[in-house]
Each structure stands twice: as C-alpha cells, then as structure tokens.
Amino acid sequence: MPIISVVIAEGRTTAMKRRFIRAITEATVEALGVKPDQVRVMLNELPLGHYAVAGETFAERAENAATIKEAS
Amino acid sequence: MPIISVVIAEGRTTAMKRRFIRAITEATVEALGVKPDQVRVMLNELPLGHYAVAGETFAERAENAATIKEAS
Amino acid sequence: MPIISVVIAEGRTTAMKRRFIRAITEATVEALGVKPDQVRVMLNELPLGHYAVAGETFAERAENAATIKEAS
Amino acid sequence: MPIISVVIAEGRTTAMKRRFIRAITEATVEALGVKPDQVRVMLNELPLGHYAVAGETFAERAENAATIKEAS
Amino acid sequence: MPIISVVIAEGRTTAMKRRFIRAITEATVEALGVKPDQVRVMLNELPLGHYAVAGETFAERAENAATIKEAS
Amino acid sequence: MPIISVVIAEGRTTAMKRRFIRAITEATVEALGVKPDQVRVMLNELPLGHYAVAGETFAERAENAATIKEAS
Incomplete structure (x- = not known):
C-alpha cells in the first residue's frame, strides 16, 4: 500500500498521463x-x-453544449 | 457523494444506458x-x-447454451 | 450483473439505507x-x-462552517 | 458474496483467464x-x-528494458 | 499486478481469512x-x-428468516 | 472527474491524511x-x-517480525 485507483475521462495524451x-x-x-x-x-x-x-452524462453535456452553440 | 459505480455487461444501447x-x-x-x-x-x-x-464466465455460458441448442 | 457499489457519507439511518x-x-x-x-x-x-x-475533507468543511457560525 | 474483483495486465489468453x-x-x-x-x-x-x-508505468518499464537491450 | 479486491460479509475468523x-x-x-x-x-x-x-439486505433476510422461525 | 480512490493501512493521524x-x-x-x-x-x-x-497479511508480517525480534 498505498494503492491509488483513479477514474478519469478518456482522451488525455500518454505524456500527460505519465506526468x-x-x-x-x-x-x-x-x-x-x-x-x-x-x-x-x-x-x-x-x-x-x-x-x-x-x-446527465458528459457525452450528453457535450452534445447539448454543441447544440446551444449552433443555435446561437 | 453519493458516488455510484455500476458494473454491467457490454452490449446495451446508449439510450438504455442514459435512461x-x-x-x-x-x-x-x-x-x-x-x-x-x-x-x-x-x-x-x-x-x-x-x-x-x-x-463460469458469461461467455462460456452463452457458448454452452448455443451448443445445447445446436444438439437439440 | 448489474453490481452496484455506492459510496455514501456515514450517518444515515438503517431505514433510509434500506429505502x-x-x-x-x-x-x-x-x-x-x-x-x-x-x-x-x-x-x-x-x-x-x-x-x-x-x-478539503467533509470533516474540515463541517469544522470550518462551525467556526464561521461561532464567529458571526 | 463473495465478490472478487481482479485487476490484471492486458494480454493473457482467454484459456488462461478461464483457468x-x-x-x-x-x-x-x-x-x-x-x-x-x-x-x-x-x-x-x-x-x-x-x-x-x-x-513508472509498466509501458515505460518495457520501453526502458528494450532501450537497454538495444544499447548492450 | 494482479491486484485482487474481495468483498465478503463481516463475521469470519482471522484464521479463515488468512487461509x-x-x-x-x-x-x-x-x-x-x-x-x-x-x-x-x-x-x-x-x-x-x-x-x-x-x-433485500442480508440483514433483512436474516431478520425475516428469524421471524418465520418464531412463527412456525 | 477525476475520482481518486486510495487504499491505505489503518493507523495514520488525521493531520497526515489531510496533508x-x-x-x-x-x-x-x-x-x-x-x-x-x-x-x-x-x-x-x-x-x-x-x-x-x-x-501473507501485514498483520502476520508484523507478528512474524515481533517473534524474530524476541528470539534474537
């Protein structure tokens, strides 16, 4: 120990994850x-x-944000 | 909190997961x-x-069920 | 499956947890x-x-809130 | 119960995982x-x-080992 | 790795857990x-x-079983 | 996110855990x-x-270390 388990969103670079x-x-x-x-x-x-x-999933949140952006 | 972590089998639709x-x-x-x-x-x-x-994994269970179905 | 694991703060009644x-x-x-x-x-x-x-832990947050309350 | 959750490295065969x-x-x-x-x-x-x-991630460890092997 | 995390019910002896x-x-x-x-x-x-x-929690299950036993 | 879950051994002070x-x-x-x-x-x-x-659990390890110390 310690054992550290981290949940993060997909999408970061390998370099950032290593840092x-x-x-x-x-x-x-x-x-x-x-x-x-x-x-x-x-x-x-x-x-x-x-x-x-x-x-609300982060995917829905991104979709809603994009819809609002298009509409504005 | 609360933080809810759910383990489910692969294969459900996005709509079902959002619901x-x-x-x-x-x-x-x-x-x-x-x-x-x-x-x-x-x-x-x-x-x-x-x-x-x-x-027994769910994959083995599905394979065994398919084998039984073929044999019947 | 599904297996649902929920992290909550200590302190709720048994009745509430069962509901x-x-x-x-x-x-x-x-x-x-x-x-x-x-x-x-x-x-x-x-x-x-x-x-x-x-x-900031929830314990620190509660302590800070109490300190602020006493000072006001 | 018991519910056993195992974290392993990617790469093992299906047969080994079933065993x-x-x-x-x-x-x-x-x-x-x-x-x-x-x-x-x-x-x-x-x-x-x-x-x-x-x-150090296991990926970095493998990379470093390969580098050392090449250099020797 | 492997890291094995096991959820079990409270109540087993130290000797059994070690085995x-x-x-x-x-x-x-x-x-x-x-x-x-x-x-x-x-x-x-x-x-x-x-x-x-x-x-139904295992505690409720035990309570219900005890109630049925008393009533029989 | 990120959600960081850390498993540590019992026994550290509140101050150390906050730091x-x-x-x-x-x-x-x-x-x-x-x-x-x-x-x-x-x-x-x-x-x-x-x-x-x-x-070998950390409890067994501590017991074994204490036994060795006594015997030496």
Whole structure:
C-alpha cells in the first residue's frame, strides 16, 4: 500500500498521463512517508457516455453544449 | 457523494444506458435527500468473458447454451 | 450483473439505507430489463474525514462552517 | 458474496483467464465454505500504460528494458 | 499486478481469512504464472445491512428468516 | 472527474491524511489541468489483517517480525 485507483475521462495524451502518475506518486511518498515502490497507481479511463453528474452524462453535456452553440 | 459505480455487461444501447443513469440518479436524490448535482454515476462495462458466476464466465455460458441448442 | 457499489457519507439511518437500496434496485430492474435477483447493491460508508472535494475533507468543511457560525 | 474483483495486465489468453477464474472460485468455495454460485469474479484488464509502480508505468518499464537491450 | 479486491460479509475468523488469502494467492500464482510477491489481496468486509440482492439486505433476510422461525 | 480512490493501512493521524489529500489534489490539478473542485478523493483504510502481499497479511508480517525480534 498505498494503492491509488483513479477514474478519469478518456482522451488525455500518454505524456500527460505519465506526468500525472509521477506527480501523485511523489506527492504520496512525501505526504505519507512511504517508499516509491510501495505506491501503485491504476488509471481507469471512462468514455464520456459512462460518467454522469446529476443524471446527465458528459457525452450528453457535450452534445447539448454543441447544440446551444449552433443555435446561437 | 453519493458516488455510484455500476458494473454491467457490454452490449446495451446508449439510450438504455442514459435512461438507467437518469433513473438511479432520481431514485438516489429521492431516497437519500441529496441534490442531483451531488450524485455521480460511473458505468463500467465488462466483456462477457470477464464476468463469472460459480467459475463460469458469461461467455462460456452463452457458448454452452448455443451448443445445447445446436444438439437439440 | 448489474453490481452496484455506492459510496455514501456515514450517518444515515438503517431505514433510509434500506429505502435507498430498494429504490435503486427497482430503478435498475426497470431501466435495464433485468430480474431483481440479478441486481446486487453494496454500500460503502465513508467517515467525513475520508472524503474530500478540492482537497478539503467533509470533516474540515463541517469544522470550518462551525467556526464561521461561532464567529458571526 | 463473495465478490472478487481482479485487476490484471492486458494480454493473457482467454484459456488462461478461464483457468484463473475457475481456480480462484474453487479456492474461495473451499476456504470460505460458500457455494459456487455465491462467488462472482470480475476481471479488469489494464493497458500497461495505466498501471504504475514507483511512478513508472509498466509501458515505460518495457520501453526502458528494450532501450537497454538495444544499447548492450 | 494482479491486484485482487474481495468483498465478503463481516463475521469470519482471522484464521479463515488468512487461509482464504493464501488459497487465492496460490491459485493466482499457478493459473497466471506470476510470482507470489506480485499478488496483492485486499479484503473489504461489509456489514450484512450494506449488501443486498433483489433489493433485500442480508440483514433483512436474516431478520425475516428469524421471524418465520418464531412463527412456525 | 477525476475520482481518486486510495487504499491505505489503518493507523495514520488525521493531520497526515489531510496533508496527503491536499497534496494529491494539488498534484492532480497541476498535472491534468482540471479545477480543484473537479477532484474527489476517497480514503479507504484497511486493517493490517485485510491486506496481503504474497499470501501473507501485514498483520502476520508484523507478528512474524515481533517473534524474530524476541528470539534474537
């Protein structure tokens, strides 16, 4: 331990994901006083249609935003 | 919170998944007395070969059912 | 499947949790067209100090709100 | 219950995954004294770039190993 | 990897849990061809009131069974 | 999103856990370019007897270390 499982939206670059993993690993080592090789990070990428706030998926949100933009 | 993580089998339509997300969000708002924007839903779709009951994956179950059907 | 895992804050009554479980089970049966005994629900209650938004735990948020109330 | 969720690296054969699911189901039935149909297993395959130890993803580790091999 | 997360009902002895952890670790090592120290197991014990099938928690199920027993 | 779920061993102070939550939130905001209030962190503390590497729980490991110390 610690085992860190992160849910993020699909679409980020490999480089950004690698920077992110290094950054939270370093933050964990420093704040919890553990060794780097004790820290495991797992990324779970969700399609925008599989994540929702207030019953609206991020895919619907993007569609609605595009519709409003076209109409304006 | 609440954060709702749902594991379902692959294969449902986008429309069905959107109805499902709205339905459990409404049920959560009503039963727990929280606001809609406090409710997050995450769908995790599993291939049939990655979900098993009693050691048999749903993919094996479908294959076995098809074999029986052919033999009858 | 479906397997529904819900993270909520500690502190709700047993009666409310039971109503909530029944409500999301019914919503799932109806929206996904599955049988009731295919639906499993798991509740994970987190202490307020173990859930954070924007780096602030709900425990800190409650403490800060109380401090503000005392000062006003 | 029990509900067993397993995170593994992408890349194993279907046959190996089926053997694995059967093996941990049997081990669970025997050790916990439950019936086979009470045991659910869910496999979550992660791409090598989404799993990291000590801040280094398994994809980076494979790349670095290949670089060292070329240089030697 | 593999990282194995198991949800079980509260109430088992320490000895049984240790036997269970050893058994699924051995089954994993053998079936997936990984080394023992690559296998991590996490047990998550749920109170009976936090696990439900078909909208009925295991706590309700136990209460209903006891009521039926008294009435018979 | 991002939703960050962290499994750690029981036993850390509240102050350390708050520092840790702030640190990984800041690291996430910076590396992924999201706003602080988009970042949710959930801590799951496991008893030492519920986390195992190579089939040995951290509780067993501590017991074995203590036995060796006594014998030396």
